[in-house]
Amino acid sequence: MKKRNSLIQLLFLSSLLFACKKDKQSEPPPTPAEGSREQLTLDSIYLYAQQVYLWYDALPAYDVFNPRQYATGGNLLENYQRELYALTQLKINATTGEAFEYSGTPGHPKYSFITEESLDGGRQGTVDLNDKGDDLGIGLSANGNTDVRIRIVHPSSAAADAGLTRGMKVTALNGTPVTVNSGSFIESALAQATVSITIQRENGTTSTVNLTRKNYTTTAVLKTAILDAGAQKVGYIAYSRFSNYNVTKAALDQAFSQFVSAGVTALVVDLRYNGGGYTQTAEYMVNHIAPASLNGKVMYTEYFNTLLQNGQAPILKQQLYRNAAGETVMWNGHLATYADLDYSVTGNTFKFEDIGALNSVKQVVFIVSGSTASASELVINSLKPYLPVKLVGQTTYGKPVGFFGLRIDKYTVYLSNFSMKNADGFGDYFHGMDVDIPSSDDVTHDFGDPDEMCLMSALNYIEGHPAGRIGAIKPVVHMGPASFNGMIETRLKLH
Structure with a gap:
């Protein structure tokens, strides 16, 4: 016999009550649904989307969409x-x-997704948004048919401990030669507990390094440097993800304190592999970059759908609200839920705050790629109305939307919940942000190396050459662990 699920019943009832508000002539509500756990979970995903999805207005009625058609077992x-x-x-x-x-990519939405773990554990990434790693700490890229290079090494990982750095040439994994066609093999090898990596030095000699997977605490700051571009002093930072604010704040403070001490007049912010993270951390970086004159001005605004703005999403009463410490909160005599939060435009407009002493910066250049997404694009878009921002590299991913997690059964669903626009009202970069100076991702050089193509182009531009450094764009194929892609909002306020 099929069992009732009280939560799903409540979801149906709240959805039906909402429907009745819209149309008092609606038919009497049917009895709460019954079904298998799989069917009820499919129902719940649909019912949440019907009220909280950014583009909820395109969804057909329940019986037309028929969520249970996807209950095929397996x-x-x-x-x-x-x-x-x-x-x-x-x-x-x-x-x-x-x-x-x-x-x-068939079967994969560009933004929304569902996972069996929270985003603190990452989305198909091996380093999470609390800067915790459980892997070998390395990613590779093919710079040509037979030229495979180390793309990234996470600080404090096994790869970092072994002295490996971005730009090193890899000729073999576990004794097997690797080429541009070795993507599947490389991904499998780097997912194992151990791997041997054969490195070819610039003088042609080779050596083999054995790595063992480990748990480690890393940092999103991959590299900082003080560089010269003509008469200009340039601060450079490579930042891999917008980790939890409390985890990454000290590293960002240290980096920008270094820039202040050096008296930099220009910044190069390398976000080429940064797929996003927490909006609070992105905002903190923006405040570090922005001059004091922007204090109190609009940085960006989050726009939720009309139902959320008007308090017409009763289904969110099923989602308990937790504070930054992960604790439930009492509100007006009851445990606060996501239905108690403020989704208004006014309540979700964020302004600049003067937090640093970096007021000498006149130019900001971002190094970007197709992996630059979400919170990274938010940083760029927020500064554009106020500073002469330039982009070097290749077109970004295009993700002007964000989400908060919805717990359904043992899963967390991340539906696109809000769009984001800057002070000029611009946020239409769904197909990415175009670059001002096209440049290849030069994986033959380390982050912060002035001879690396993207950084060289940025420095040339800062020095006074408007076109930067123009050359042929060489395709690079990334292989190995993926990184997080998304934008998480955890600062929703009770009202």
Whole structure:
């Protein structure tokens, strides 16, 4: 016999009550649904999307969409992902004629996703947003058919402990030669507990390094440097993800304190592999970069859907609100839920705060790529109305939306919940931000090396050459562990 699920019943009831508010002539509500755990979870995903999804207005009625058509047994998470994909392909971007969440990869929405773990544990990433790693700490890229290079090394990882750095040439893993066609093999090898990596030095000699996976605490600051560009003193920072604010604040403070002490007049912020993270941390970086004259001016605004803004998403009463310490909060005599939060435009407009002494910066150049997304793009977009910002590299990912997590059964669903716009009201970069100076991701050089193509182009521009350094764009194929991609808002306020 099928069992009732009280939570799902409540979800149906709240959804039906909302429907009645819109149309008092609605038919009497049917009895709460029954079904298998899989069917009820599919129902819940649909019902939440119906009220909190940014593009909820494109969703058809329950009986038309029929969430339970995805209950095909087998891998439950894959079934939920198929439903989520179908939900997210309904709202069409009139500019492109494609869904806002069209990714080019069948079955995978560009933004929304579902996971069995929280985002603190990452999304297909091996270093999480608390700067905790559990891997070998290395990623590779193919710079040509047979030229495989180390793309990134996470500080304090096994790879870092072994002295490996970005730019080193890798000829073999576990004794097997690697080329541009070795992507699957490389990803599998780097996911194991141990691996042997054969490195070819610039003088042609080779050596083999054995790595063992370990748990470690790292930092999102990959490299800082003080560089010269003609008469200008340039501060450089490579930042890999917008980690939890409390975890990464000290590292950011240290980096920008270094820039203040050096009296830098220009900044190069390297976000080429930064797929986003916490908006609070992104905002903190913006405040470090911005001059004191911007204090109190609008930085950006988060726009939730009309239902959320008008308090018409009763389904959120099923989601308990927790503070930064992860504790439940009492509010007006009851445990606070996400239905008690402020989704208004006014309540989600964020302004600049003067937090530092870096007031001498006249130019800011960002190094970006197709992996630059979400919170990284927010940093760039927030500064554009006020500073002469330039982009070097390749077109960014295009993710002007963010989310908060919804717990459904043992899963966390991240639906696109809000869009973001800067002080000029601009946020339409769904297909990425175009660069001012195209440049290749030069994986033959380390971060902060003035001979690295992107950094060289940035320094040339700062020195006074408007076109930077123009050359042929060489394709690079990334192989190895993926990084986080997304934008998380945890500062929603009770009202």
